[in-house]
Amino acid sequence: MPRGAARSRVASLGIRSDFGTDQAWERLRASRSDPPGRANTGSRRKTYSAALEQAQQLFQAAAVVGPATRPVPVFYGLSQAGRAIAAAAWSLKGQDWRLDSHGIKTTGFHLSFPDIEIRTDPPGTQGSFVKVSEVLDSPVWETNPLRLEDVWDLLPPNLRYPLTTRDRLTPLYVDEASVGIHEHSLLTAYVCNIPDRVIDAGTREALADFLTSYPAVARHESYVTTGPGPQAPPEYSRRLPGQGEMTINWQMPQGTGTGFDGLATGAERRAYLRAMTRSYAGDRYFLPVHPPMKRELHPLMAWWAVLYALSMLARYQPAVWGTLISVDNSQHAVPIERLLEHAINHLPVLIADTITEVST
Known part of the structure; x- marks a missing residue:
């Protein structure tokens, strides 16, 4: 490719709007008649189909509500898609594909929004975040938390939406x-x-x-x-x-x-x-590696961690969340709005690509 053409492509990075969202849902729906990987028989097949149906309906619900409630359905849509990913994964044998909890937690809601703390359950446990991370060779961390801002910055569409003026490590x-x-x-x-x-x-x-x-x-x-x-x-x-x-x-x-x-x-x-x-x-x-991570966080799991934190804020700290999404009062309101819009458009593609990744 000529150097000028490469630069033209780079200059538009981060503002592309067409991510093939509808086509991704078509791929996912079409896969249900002949599920991939280990999701082709028995209870794994039933879970694969039901989880993807729930995921799509939750994303559709998220698309018609505002930022006040959008983090909740979009996170749970991703969480249900995670069950389909686990059902299809060749690397999960026996009953290892069954997920029994979130496997991730947030603390520090008294801190500023960028400093909210995210931790995970230990490796080898059956929580959704941990088990899907295992399938994707993505790290988990336990005692030492990651700051929300650090995970936020791992998402490519957030390049244009920093939470603070601190030095960033972005993709x-x-x-x-x-x-x-x-x-x-x-x-x-x-x-x-x-x-x-x-x-x-x-x-x-x-x-x-x-x-x-x-x-x-x-x-x-x-x-x-x-x-x-x-x-x-x-x-x-x-x-x-x-x-x-x-x-x-x-x-x-x-x-x-x-x-x-x-x-x-x-x-x-x-x-x-x-x-x-x-x-x-x-x-x-x-992608950068943030301590205490040992390797790069898979983009799907970065989305998972950020959306989990936002959904917990919206559910359990509604007054705080209401202030954060107020464009009249919060510098974070517009970045949050854009993140949630990107989630609805980008995640179906990432989910479809991830299912292909783990089932082949």
């Missing part, structure tokens, strides 16, 4: 279409959403410090610099605030290089990129 979009065949043995790709603070610093040290939170990116072999020599600073291109980009190279793993010239093929390079990144509605992202 780094990688342009998969920019990966092609090159006359060298490296995987080369455009990595985007480099924050302004890193670009403004302009040093190798600032970039290295930032990338420590992105293990897969930190394993790079090299990147394009502003000049020759091993100490030349990184070369960035800044399209929009908070959406800088740079070209990064990775050494291809051993065993690749099946092209006629002994170099990795375009397919091999793209496969390696996909192995290092997470998918979000057809796009690929490098």
Whole structure:
């Protein structure tokens, strides 16, 4: 892809409105006549079908109510979809697919909205969040909480909706279409959403410090610099605030290089990129790792954690929630509105993609 075309694609990132929501529900409904994976027989099949029907109806209900109550049906729609995911998952055998609780909890409602605390049940338990996380190779955490703001920032559509002015760790979009065949043995790709603070610093040290939170990116072999020599600073291109980009190279793993010239093929390079990144509605992202997490949080589970916290606020702290969603009184009102709109549009696609992921 020409460099200008890649930049044009990146410049529009985060404002795409058509995520194929209706088509995703069609995929999910069509799958019920011949359920995928282990959901094709017995009680798993019945649960798969019933859970998806409930999920769709809950999402439909969420679409016709306002922010005062929307977090409740949209969260429970996702939770029921999680039961379908568990029923279809090849990795869950015997009775391990049965889910018996939320598996996640929120505390600290007396704190500011960004500082609400999220914890999970221990690994190996049957709570929905824990078991679906296990299927997706996504981490759980117990004693040490994650702040709501940290999980909020893991969702790609929230790039434009920060909760505070604190430094953020957001998904780094990688342009998969920019990966092609090159006359060298490296995987080369455009990595985007480099924050302004890193670009403004302009040093190798600032970039290295930032990338420590992105293990897969930190394993790079090299990147394009502003000049020759091993100490030349990184070369960035800044399209929009908070959406800088740079070209990064990775050494291809051993065993690749099946092209006629002994170099990795375009397919091999793209496969390696996909192995290092997470998918979000057809796009690929490098995700940060927040302590106490040990690895990247799957985007579906980031949605799960955020929506659970919002649904608990709406249900058990209705006065606080009412203040938070008041556009006349709360700086968080519009970001919350946009998040809930994105949830209705994006999650059906993520659910359908996740079912395909765990059942094949």
